[in-house]
Amino acid sequence: MSGSAIERARHLLAAGRNEDALEELGRALADDPDDAVAHGLRALALLDLERLDEALESAERAVGADPEHPFGHEVRGWVLLRAGRGKDALASAQEALALDPDDVDVHDLIASANVTLRRWRDGLEAAERGLELDPEHARCANLRALCLRQLGEKDEAASALGTALSRDPENAWTHQNLGFTHLAAGRHDEAIAAFRESLRLDPTDAAAREGLATALKARYVHYRPIVAWQMQCGRH
16 A cells, blocks of 8 residues: 555656645555655655645654665755755765765755855765766756856856756756856856746746846946856855
8 A cells, every 4th residue: 555655646746746745645654654755755745835844854754764764864955955954954965875875866965055055166076976977967967067157167167057958958947057157257148148048948937037137237337346246255
């Protein structure tokens, strides 16, 4: 019973049907209250629903049910990261890494946590390790480019994002990332085009909307020092 319910929950989560997934996971946990995977999946569903306290409770139960299973540690890390607890998220990710060093999503989590903590070189190293495991991993490619940009390697960052877009031209985040990379390099027209494409793909992207507004202002010479300061401070 629990195995089939968990599989159904996985498919429902992939389809974005989080409430339905929670129902299936409730059935799985009624059958086996100590199923670590079910608790972990429940945490992910709750995380998508922005129910962070409940998500963290489920993630902790996943870890408690099977401390040697990396999935619970990884899920707890994502929940902690969403809650703004970057250092705790990184510690949880390191526990997952010790159990499964070849899980690309764990390296993604480590890179994400380091970016949150503004540890650009550590983030770069983690993203590059993830790309060694999966050269087409979109999040690791974006995180690598973001870290390169913050480390002053703007042209290398733009080149990496161009490669990522050749593989996945419909990725709104990659276009947004490219927009900020062009903006940091003073290529305002290219930045405007990238932000507009990002917003075409995802009109709800607040960061791309802000980036577009900034890039449009940056066409005026007197505003450019402010843009340069914002980019230097790592606001994006």
